[in-house]
Amino acid sequence: MGKTDLNNWQAVQAEVLRRIHTRIWVPGELIPTEQALAQEFGCARATVNRALQAVSDAGLLERRRKAGTRVALHPVRKAKLDIPILRQEIEGLGHRYGYHALISQTQTPPQTVQTQMQADVGDTFLRVKSVQSADGAPFVFEDRWINLTTVPTAAQADFSQISANEWLVINAPFSHGEIAFSALNADAEVAAQLVVQQGAAIFVIDRITWDENRAVTSVRQFFQAGYQMQTRL
Amino acid sequence: MGKTDLNNWQAVQAEVLRRIHTRIWVPGELIPTEQALAQEFGCARATVNRALQAVSDAGLLERRRKAGTRVALHPVRKAKLDIPILRQEIEGLGHRYGYHALISQTQTPPQTVQTQMQADVGDTFLRVKSVQSADGAPFVFEDRWINLTTVPTAAQADFSQISANEWLVINAPFSHGEIAFSALNADAEVAAQLVVQQGAAIFVIDRITWDENRAVTSVRQFFQAGYQMQTRL
DNA sequence: GAGTGGTCTAGACCACACA
DNA sequence: GTGTGGTCTAGACCACTCT
Numbered sequence: 001m002g003k004t005d006l007n008n009w010q011a012v013q014a015e016v017l018r019r020i021h022t023r024i025w026v027p028g029e030l031i032p033t034e035q036a037l038a039q040e041f042g043c044a045r046a047t048v049n050r051a052l053q054a055v056s057d058a059g060l061l062e063r064r065r066k067a068g069t070r071v072a073l074h075p076v077r078k079a080k081l082d083i084p085i086l087r088q089e090i091e092g093l094g095h096r097y098g099y100h101a102l103i104s105q106t107q108t109p110p111q112t113v114q115t116q117m118q119a120d121v122g123d124t125f126l127r128v129k130s131v132q133s134a135d136g137a138p139f140v141f142e143d144r145w146i147n148l149t150t151v152p153t154a155a156q157a158d159f160s161q162i163s164a165n166e167w168l169v170i171n172a173p174f175s176h177g178e179i180a181f182s183a184l185n186a187d188a189e190v191a192a193q194l195v196v197q198q199g200a201a202i203f204v205i206d207r208i209t210w211d212e213n214r215a216v217t218s219v220r221q222f223f224q225a226g227y228q229m230q231t232r233l
Numbered sequence: 234m235g236k237t238d239l240n241n242w243q244a245v246q247a248e249v250l251r252r253i254h255t256r257i258w259v260p261g262e263l264i265p266t267e268q269a270l271a272q273e274f275g276c277a278r279a280t281v282n283r284a285l286q287a288v289s290d291a292g293l294l295e296r297r298r299k300a301g302t303r304v305a306l307h308p309v310r311k312a313k314l315d316i317p318i319l320r321q322e323i324e325g326l327g328h329r330y331g332y333h334a335l336i337s338q339t340q341t342p343p344q345t346v347q348t349q350m351q352a353d354v355g356d357t358f359l360r361v362k363s364v365q366s367a368d369g370a371p372f373v374f375e376d377r378w379i380n381l382t383t384v385p386t387a388a389q390a391d392f393s394q395i396s397a398n399e400w401l402v403i404n405a406p407f408s409h410g411e412i413a414f415s416a417l418n419a420d421a422e423v424a425a426q427l428v429v430q431q432g433a434a435i436f437v438i439d440r441i442t443w444d445e446n447r448a449v450t451s452v453r454q455f456f457q458a459g460y461q462m463q464t465r466l
Numbered sequence: 467g468a469g470t471g472g473t474c475t476a477g478a479c480c481a482c483a484c485a
Numbered sequence: 486g487t488g489t490g491g492t493c494t495a496g497a498c499c500a501c502t503c504t
Contacts, residue, residue: 021444044476066481069489074318080313081311204416220504279494
């Protein structure tokens with residue numbers, strides 16, 4: 001046996017991936033138990049477990065107690081997306097970041113927004129529209145609702161100076177959120193703010209964040225035409 | 234001390250998240266060492282480590298050897314995206330899945346595609362255009378290039394019967410990939426295939442997959458107008 | 467040099483899902 | 486019941502990076 005032991009979980013992971021890619025382990029088939037692999041690889045079962053969990057997280061293995069571990073038939077590819085923090089993204093590219101508030105006023109949201117945010121009767125809302133720019137060119141137009149009943153201190157914030165996003169990150173903790181990506185044609189307002197033609201295809205992010213069961217904020221961001229959001233598989 | 238010990242890593246994680254959300258631990262500040270927390274929580278250091286790693290993966294903590302663990306100043310939100318497998322997504326919604334190949338022929342890709350795929354001189358390519366539908370209504374129009382030098386067996390595949398994606402999943406392993414999301418206006422061809430007006434905003438996914446350093450396939454998918462891709466934070 | 471997180475080990479017990 | 490993965494423990498050593 002000239003075979004060297006695999007003494008760390010990355011090595012085990014690499015070997016597991018190799019066996020999947022080269023079809024030594026066929027999709028749908030059971031692979032050996034952790035115990036068997038630990039023996040074969042000459043390491044502890046916990047090390048094998050760590051490696052298999054990582055591969056399972058990536059969507060290539062399906063694990064169930066008692067049933068064992070099998071190679072995924074339909075490897076749902078799970079991509080990890082870093083939601084961009086615009087200031088960082090812009091400054092990281094060597095551009096000058098700019099922020100400009102358009103409006104900031106209490107207002108009653110349309111029914112669709114109220115439903116999404118599961119607003120109670122009597123909740124009041126702050127609407128903030130703003131543009132963020134790179135080297136003076138508009139980059140993102142943002143339309144945001146903040147639930148003042150959840151975050152009362154937002155009423156005193158000066159959103160002409162600080163972006164709502166940065167203020168909220170500092171002052172309004174949230175427990176979870178939902179995010180959706182889509183494409184929309186620029187309407188007159190979006191076209192004007194982003195300086196594109198009406199009807200141009202715009203990449204849109206909708207986000208709602210919650211603190212436990214109370215909606216904190218709902219925001220729709222319109223990205224400059226041509227914007228791409230990238231990641232790796 | 235009515236305090237009960239935290240005897241599993243999820244409980245530790247919950248307590249850590251609580252301290253971050255309630256600002257007991259302030260962004261930018263160091264938190265206690267794993268050893269100290271293990272003592273406080275009455276569990277093993279490995280358990281604390283597991284919990285802190287999970288929170289760190291979520292982007293809320295930044296950990297460095299020797300420097301310690303601190304609460305992230307700019308919590309880059311990392312979302313886990315499940316790249317949709319269309320057949321599953323459509324059938325999961327209770328619709329009838331359909332696949333229809335439009336063309337499948339060897340062809341020379343435009344320069345941009347060749348560059349993206351880092352094609353060598355002499356590489357030959359198969360182009361496959363297809364439409365996938367839900368209950369007969371077009372859902373996705375797909376334009377794909379397959380590198381026949383990397384995957385020679387694809388030349389014999391019958392893409393009028395099986396979708397290129399499913400064939401590749403079964404027959405062409407890949408090691409990694411890149412994916413990008415954007416918005417485009419429908420051109421004449423896209424509009425015709427998706428039965429939408431020209432210029433309609435279309436959600437687009439571009440994907441390139443690699444087997445080691447050789448490009449396997451490059452695909453652009455145009456989604457029906459109004460499509461949203463959703464996930465949680 | 468020294469302190470922190472990263473990982474491995476060996477053993478143990480538990481939870482779950484299958485027969 | 487029984488076998489599998491999921492997790493915890495206590496201890497140990499290592500790798501990195503800061504001073």
